[in-house]
Amino acid sequence: MKAQESTPPRARVAHVLLNVINDGASLDRELDAARRLTPDPRNQALIQECAYGVLRHYYSLRRHLSQLIERPLRKRDAVIEMLLLSGLYQLFEMQVPEHAVVDASAAAVRSLDKSWASGLVNATLRNALRQRERFVPPTTDDAEACWNHPRWLIDTIRAAWPDDWQRVMQAATARPPFTLRVNRRQLARDEYLVRLQDADLAARALAHCPDGIVLESAVPVSSLPGFDAGLVSVQDGAAQLAAPLLDAQPGQRVLDACAAPGGKTMHLLETVDALELTALDIDPVRLARVNQSAARLGLQCRVIAGDAALPAPWWDGTLYDRILLDAPCSATGVIRRHPDIKLHRAPDDLALLPARQAAIFDGLWPLLRPGGKLLYATCSILPQENDDVLSAALQRHRDALAAPINVAWGRPTRHGRQILSGEHDMDGFYFCVIEKAAHD
Ligand SMILES: C[S@@+](CC[C@H](N)C(=O)[O-])C[C@H]1O[C@@H](n2cnc3c(N)ncnc32)[C@H](O)[C@@H]1O
Known part of the structure; x- marks a missing residue:
């Protein structure tokens, strides 16, 4: 089913994930399309956070879900699996209140034309919370769930960096910093740090990069002082x-x-x-x-x-x-x-x-x-x-x-x-x- 403009944000996330995970679509492109169809910036932020979060934690969330449902969902119901993965992510990594996740996910089920699944979604998410204490975190026996990477890539990274592979994969699962490059033709890095401070945006200079600044939290570029005027760009260190x-x-x-x-x-x-x-x-x-x-x-x-x-x-x-x-x-x-x-x-x-x-x-x-x-x-x-x-x-x-x-x-x-x-x-x-x- 194609997502419509009035689609609730959680259903939109499920579609983004389905297209990325099952059809090989690019996350950036899917999120751009979802953003264009989602006028409310809070919903845009929710979609982005859930899509990135589920993909970063994909293998551990999938393992978690497999322990909660009796048998795998049918291929044609993969969108429900995506909704559940995103529900688990919201419960365990975003700490969204239980009732909000369960109610909104049930509403998403209806808009996905899968009303039969509302009981399943409801029960699975409530069950996940009840079993929270009993849930055993993945061990190295289940390498994919433990490191949140596919097996072949774990093996390849491990072979390349035998002393660092675990740190590398932990870093690849973490949220990256929001890094800026100051346009030194327009102003110096210290001057831009003052501009950020005036705009109440906490930031610090990035070592090894004379033009680099790391913001404490990510913000839309439209909130960055002088972005449109070319004072600054977003670029990793x-x-x-x-x-x-x-x-x-x-x-x-x-x-x-x-x-x-x-x-x-x-x-x-x-x-x-x-x-x-x-x-x-x-x-x-x-x-x-x-x-x-x-x-x-x-x-x-x-x-x-x-x-x-x-x-x-x-x-x-x-x-x-x-x-x-x-x-x-x-x-x-x-x-x-x-x-x-x-x-x-x-x-x-x-x-x-x-x-x-x-x-x-x-x-x-x-x-x-x-x-x-x-x-x-x-x-x-x-x-x-x-x-x-x-x-x-x-x-x-x-x-x-x-x-x-x-x-x-x-x-x-x-x-x-x-x-x-x-x-x-x-x-x-x-x-x-x-x-x-x-x-x-
Ligand atoms: C790593 S990205 C470049 C990022 C870019 N230098 C930057 O800093 O924004 C690699 C680029 O290589 C381009 N590319 C791939 N094969 C190419 C080729 N044979 N000739 C020229 N560009 C190619 C891709 O389209 C892609 O934009």
């Missing part, structure tokens, strides 16, 4: 590390090869004068957001749709001084911000992505001038997409040399530097700086 690492100098010719939606592009333009910057991306829809951000922030760059792996159709033949390659990847470092990744990624992706990353590297390498620098970045915590891709690239390109990254954040890897999810209040990110040998 790790993403703010790219612009300084690229080390672009005023007036240089820079290619941001996988640029959309443009967070790192804008930071480069905010921090380095007179850059001749080209923002390229294969996805024209996502590229529109680069233009929107540039307009809001009062910045300028050339925006081109094209394939970084095949430059002939879009490259003008002049070499670049710097190239930022923020490669498409598994996004395993940003699961806390995009919990649907856990459900949408599959082991096969890890077989395919490195070849795609290598093809983009090889397409771009001839475009860098001798003596220039390429920054390879991913929001992945898996070496298959990071050091392994770089090892092979360094073998293929004898004029490529990994440069040391001397910083106080993250940890050194074979060729670059890694931040694991949650470290320094940041997303998981990998960076490697590659220099091209200068002609003798």
Whole structure:
């Protein structure tokens, strides 16, 4: 059944979850659509909180539910299962009063045209509360429920980070910080902190990021002082590390090869004068957001749709001084911000992505001038997409040399530097700086 405009928010959540979990839809896109159909901002907030919350805790909630219902629901009643998962999340993680959750979930059942299920929903949620004390938390025997990740991903993360895998998965299940990047062309970070204080928004400076601020709680961007005037943008701290690492100098010719939606592009333009910057991306829809951000922030760059792996159709033949390659990847470092990744990624992706990353590297390498620098970045915590891709690239390109990254954040890897999810209040990110040998 298609959700209508008058749909109660809990029924809307059930539809969002159904589309994301069962049909592979993107959480961001589903929430955008739900928001457009939900005029009341409080209901919008409830939908967002429940959808994110259920996906972050999906495996433990599913286990909990399996202990409460006698037999699994039929496939065609999956929307009721989603309603129940969201009910459990509200009861146990949001502490919404019992009667509100039970009554509103029963009302949602009616609007989903599943009136037969109102008794089941009512009884299951009440039962969950009665059994609260007797409920045994998942142990490591049930790894998926314990770590709230699919089994293959737990194994992959554990193999990559044998000393840190548990912390990584806990961080990926937690609520991420709300991080801002101050546009230093307009004002200094300290000045913006004062603006936030004046607006009663508690905030602090973020270490390792000269333009970074963490707010105590998330707010709609419309509540941020001067957002429309371009004083500030929303961007995780790790993403703010790219612009300084690229080390672009005023007036240089820079290619941001996988640029959309443009967070790192804008930071480069905010921090380095007179850059001749080209923002390229294969996805024209996502590229529109680069233009929107540039307009809001009062910045300028050339925006081109094209394939970084095949430059002939879009490259003008002049070499670049710097190239930022923020490669498409598994996004395993940003699961806390995009919990649907856990459900949408599959082991096969890890077989395919490195070849795609290598093809983009090889397409771009001839475009860098001798003596220039390429920054390879991913929001992945898996070496298959990071050091392994770089090892092979360094073998293929004898004029490529990994440069040391001397910083106080993250940890050194074979060729670059890694931040694991949650470290320094940041997303998981990998960076490697590659220099091209200068002609003798
Ligand atoms: C990690 S995102 C980039 C995020 C962006 N740099 C930022 O900071 O906002 C990766 C981007 O690579 C783009 N992409 C994937 N394959 C590409 C290709 N072959 N050529 C150019 N862009 C590509 C995707 O459309 C996606 O926008």
